Amino acid sequence: MFRVTRLATAAFVLALLSAPALAANTGSPAGSWQSTDGSARVRVTMCGDGTQLCAKLIGLSGEARTSENLGLLNTYVVSGATQADSGEWRGTIHFNGQTAEAHITMVSASTITVAGCQLGMCKTFEFRRIGSAAPRLADVSARIPASAVALAKD
Numbered sequence: 001m002f003r004v005t006r007l008a009t010a011a012f013v014l015a016l017l018s019a020p021a022l023a024a025n026t027g028s029p030a031g032s033w034q035s036t037d038g039s040a041r042v043r044v045t046m047c048g049d050g051t052q053l054c055a056k057l058i059g060l061s062g063e064a065r066t067s068e069n070l071g072l073l074n075t076y077v078v079s080g081a082t083q084a085d086s087g088e089w090r091g092t093i094h095f096n097g098q099t100a101e102a103h104i105t106m107v108s109a110s111t112i113t114v115a116g117c118q119l120g121m122c123k124t125f126e127f128r129r130i131g132s133a134a135p136r137l138a139d140v141s142a143r144i145p146a147s148a149v150a151l152a153k154d
Contacts, residue, residue, distance in 0.1 A: 029106045033127035039064035053081040053089040053104060068097035
């Protein structure tokens, strides 16, 4: 049992240490993103001196369509978050009638996480890139060798 716990701890520490290195090569977070539960869409832009991050709430669905959140539609829910490290920003987020200090991390070219805490209660949300940066079926089929396509047609 002790060995499994130590292995799990080592894996967790390694993941924490490698996350900034992975984020460094993920490109820009600018673009459109949707929460994994589909309840919120945001448009992320680089703002301020070009290293700060801003996010405008552009869509809501399901339980996220509260009166507080509807009032935030087309407004910045994150503005001027400062870059803490490569692929990481810190700032303030406004959502569900609450304001919290947030940590935004670009995990990969297609995933960002937003973690916020208020009064000791913390929550993390994952967002997936949508729109023009998402791979399209035509792009995928263009990478399939012609020989494989011919075989598939037979």
